Amino acid sequence: MSQSINITAIKAFNDNYIWCIHDNEHAVVVDPGDAVPVQAFLTDRGLQLSEILITHHHYDHTGGIAALKQDYPSIPVIGPENKVIKGLTEHVSEGDKVSVLKQQVSLSILQTPGHTLDHIVFYNSAWLFCGDTLFSAGCGRMFEGTPEVFLTSLDKLSKLPADTQVYCTHEYTLANLKFARYLLPNHASLQEYETWAQQQRAHEQITLPSTIAQQRKINPFLQCHDKQFQADMENKLQQTLANAVDTFAAIRAAKDNF
Ligand SMILES: [Zn+2]
Incomplete structure (x- = not known):
């Protein structure tokens, strides 16, 4: 290239x-x-x-x-x-x-329904153009998909190489971090990233691109398969969460009402 x-x-x-x-x-x-x-x-x-x-x-x-x-x-x-x-x-x-x-x-295509049913993303070994499927520290609103479908789409993105640069289409990072910090108040990487993002925005700088490695670390919507995260969310949201799909559904709904 x-x-x-x-x-x-x-x-x-x-x-x-x-x-x-x-x-x-x-x-x-x-x-x-x-x-x-x-x-x-x-x-x-x-x-x-x-x-x-x-x-x-x-x-x-x-x-x-x-x-x-x-x-x-x-x-x-x-x-x-x-x-x-x-x-x-x-x-x-x-x-x-x-x-x-x-x-x-050259860019390859993945289908990532969830935000909408027609949603696709473009990626290669270096870049991911993920539209409204994945945001830094968040994901798109679930307008047309189901939790199961959306989580499957996010799993595809989470499996891309760690150093893939993630180009999201909205500057939603600070709002997403506010919610992520509410879910995970003691998460050190989230605190560090929020401090950085606040500085960027204070200087009218953008917070993107991110990387897949960073999103795996700080994005709550990519933690849904983690048993400890599921247990933490049961406590936080006072709901029984039997699996990753339940966990995704619960935190997506909580974000909509945050
Ligand atoms: Zn959209």
Whole structure:
């Protein structure tokens, strides 16, 4: 892979990040919910858009497709099989691979239903573009899936190589940490990470990407198979939790009401 490839967060709406993979000439964007900041970024850097990648159907991830296609009428727009998403030119599913940025970058696909049923992620040996499935210290809201389905999806991501860089699409880290610290008040790694994240945000710096290793350590939604964590959550939430799925369901519900 070329040394000159960079990944930059383009800010959109209140707290979305549209990730842009680019060299000095071309760019790929992941989940362009709004075309305007993407167009500004491309103009500013003198870049040509080469592909658009989409993880799921929500409007804050897809709303910019139409305007970007006006600028680049023949551009590949690659995403999951879902008729709701207008403008896709290529549907992909688990096991597929896509080659983007003038064949410089190869990405594989996993299906990760839970936040939505159509959700997919793009990954290679270095990067994970996980949409709204995984956030730093949290996970997406369960709009369409079941706890069992969502946990299976998170398990897939947790098994990726430890040094994989994790590019989430929202700046939710501090809010997620507040909840994680409520669940696990004595967790030293969480305290350290929260201090770091607070400093980043105080300086208007982003808290992403994270890594799979870091998420395995600090993300409560990736601890659901751990027997001690299950026991701790039974105590914390005053519920009987028979297994990992129960534990995931209980903490996801607790987060919704936090
Ligand atoms: Zn979403």
